[in-house]
Amino acid sequence: MNPILEQLYPDKTVVARRRQAGFPPLSGTLDAFTAYVHDDMRACYLNGCDPAAIVTACVLIDFALKDAIHFDAFVKAEQKFNAKQWDQIDGFDFSTSINSARARGVVNKDECKQLHWLRKEVRNVYPHGQTPDWIKNKSEDIWEGNLDTGDVQRRTVSVRDNIVLQRQIRIVADRNV
């Protein structure tokens, strides 16, 4: 559990809820590396270490998708490993991986859309220290106080205009990983 998150948005039951919902490890996996990274993501999630779970998930989906693309090529090529082809797949950026997976039928149209959403809103921004537009475009109702006069007022502010709000919303968003 992250003490800063717990102080700002206490939720003593989040770990218990996540564990109760069930999150089994991968079984009988073809790719040991995918299973290994998946298990780390799972451990972070089940222990309330949300930023670590998100970053690990970003890495995992990249590896898993490339593995699935390669496996599709491997099976179609009479199950012969082609190092040159693998090098090519291994060098794909995430967008190319998603489009390649779609072209090969490894993922369907809806899954392709979800993966591009994941790429744009999480994978391309979070590990690079960027704040996604869906956070900046939000509006929040806040109480604003004037330290000189003591006056307070409630008003709606654009999150884009307030970096502290952007950071706070990120913490809440992380909790809802």
Next chain:
Amino acid sequence: MVLLVDKFVRVLHERSMKALANAAPTSRSKPTMAQVQGVLKNMKKQGFEGDLLVTNDYPAVP
């Protein structure tokens, strides 16, 4: 987001397993698990003491 990635990993894995199972009967040259185990047994007879076997292929369904 974590659960979405988890779902994807499981779906992709399941599809890969299915593709392999469907392809296995048509690929007569594929080694079976029995063949792999036989080779491993022979390695052990000749002094192999490792605890990890790495292959460059996926054994077919026995």
